[in-house]
Amino acid sequence: MTAAVTLGFLVALEFAARHYGTPGPISLQAREVIHAPKSGGLLYAALALMMVVLTRRERFIAVGAAIGIDLGFLLVRWAVDADTAGGHPFGNGALWVTLGVAVLAVTRRTGPERVLLLKGVGLALLLMAGRKTGDTWLLITSKTRTTVLDQYVAVADHALGDPSWLVGRLVTASGAVGYNVLDFVYGNLAVAAVVAALYQLRHVAAERRFPRHHLVRTFLVIGLVGPAFYMIFPVVGPIFAYGTGTEHWAAVSLWAPDMPPTAPWAAADIWPRTLPPADAPQPMTFDGITPRNCMPSLHTAWATAIFIHTRKSPRLLRYAGTFWLIATLCATLGFGWHYGADLIAGVVFTLTIEAALRAYDRGWDPAGLRLVAYGTAVFTAFLLSYRWLPVQMAHYPWLAGPLLLAATASVVYGYARTTEQWSRRTVPVPRPEPQPEPIRPMPGRLSAPGSRRSTPAP
Template identity: 75%
Template structure:
């Protein structure tokens, strides 16, 4: 009895200490994120372009480049509002956008760079921030500010990613595509195989996958809205949800691009001009293909030879290793597992179609996708551990995922020839390495779930006299 009493006290003290520590960690993370945004702003200014902060401020008045994303951000913010407040907010956003359209029409200002809508959504988000500070108090103020922060973070994550891509293209003149393409022989050159399949489907298959690939954020918002559907009723956010992982992947992933710059097979081994829309945010002049090794993709896989660093233009982003589209689609799949059948089907469909698009469009090698899955599961495990408290299983899972990810990058860089010459050994080893992280994640989550939501034991009822 005494030992049980002290164990309860110890567990409560530990939980209290962890909650205070977690609050401090989030405060530190907020300061670091602000400093990071300011640093990216200065880095972008160095190349004569607006950074993430300036781009966001610009969209208050000028046509936004991310109109759909701004409305998606407003939808995330509205999870903290009542249904009446949601209708008012949506109506206000549409009304403001109509007013902007009328003013631009009267001023004969044509929208050539950006979307003709989206300003209204941003104004509503900022207006809710003002209301939270001036008209709300206590928990209501905190909840509304959290909703505003969630919406602004979604857009800031997009702006941060764009700036990261700019920095990779300007600061990494040489790319490692030959190394990854050589290592990809161990997997049977899947980008070349899927690329031929997508080409054979004609414009119908291409346009279908292009829509799926380009609207990945929409799928993420749909799953996030389902997860956050009860925030307005419970007056609090869940401990962990998709948006957190989605944003962290978008912030940390481009840092790997700086370490392992790769442009992708359609650019390194093809002309890349038909895919110019993906890199047209900084230049109106498409690449001529003169930087490519040869025009081989997707018809002819590159021959096995000693790889070298290869110079590339200062326009195309080095955004292949790891594949963040694969990482994002993976976490969408994970977070859709607890939804209704339709949502689970959508999560599976988006993951499958995204894998086909990343390979079929020549944006990624197969090795990128394996690294992307490991990267996503490692970050997801770390954020879940941060929410529930670090324990041995969480530390082991994150350490295992980080180790496998590091080994993958080292292998692609220093052992590509050996991997290409022995595909029957190296190929299964690559798949086994990824599978070990998937298995470890599934097994650890199975151990966590009962503790995350313990069943309440019914108190014994007195026996009738």
């Protein structure tokens, strides 16, 4: 059922993309079987996820085959002088090996072994297709939502102290070093997720089964559900609505002598130097290219998921999860991709998704239902307040700001408390029914099988 729904969703996105004259996620992924992939690192990360179902010997064979295939592609492209502009020179081998394992599972394996291999392949293909699906979603948002609500969010953000403007100035002052660190963290979020997921799935090959809940599951659900809110609450971000809107390097070079001109669709060229006015927000017509991908911040949502799923990992992974969350928050604000209001919405969104998945696994007990309902209510209240009460929030920041933060903290507390109760609650193990003791003959007597009567021994 899940596979059928996923396939139908991908087919629908393919048709939607074709309607706007561009290939969809299925075509883009199929193209990478031969052409230079957009992200070779992502394909190898997907291969690593698939290999959790393989034995150690099979993993060495898979990696060696992927590298060998990539070297073959590299030699052929060099011989024919093929252009790899816009793509990576490696990654095809990882995709070929993943597809090869799927063929092997269907043709040479049966029963639980086949199911396990196909689950590993499906996990890898979903991670690969997730990037393509996201690109198609962003295209659809830019084509179908001609107006954006950035002015509303920017005004509401006054209640939080305008963190995007503040962090944007700090990133600018940090120079190239701080910028490059944040850019690396922001661009390698999927790799960090794969590292955390590999630790969670390290016993799959030995136990021949996947754990009930893991990070990749949350990652995929966030990526599937989150873009729907881009259509409901279209926002492009401060660097586009209030800045140059060129590359994110504009956050660092904004005061350079050769500063690029203001983006024609921007409300003003003021990010991050001058705060926007706190009155009279209105919908703003924007271009048909820039994605409306801010509300909620899915980068914050994914980084929060990594943080949650590394809490029971070794110390190094716990520190890495914390660092990745903090650095992602700084990058999303400092590069001008998001407002502070997007970030707290992303945190609440993630905790609600995570609670729903865990509650589903436990049979929707009352504690899980209450937590999901509460998280949904807080997230809905955030969106409604950003849209209909931004001026009041900006004029009374001493009230609105603490309320927003308290609501976010209450969801965090509710999640922590509920999951702790779940971890302490033990499932009773059914006790075996007592069996009647066999009737043993008395010493010196013989008894017939199945009979209680005995006769004297001769």
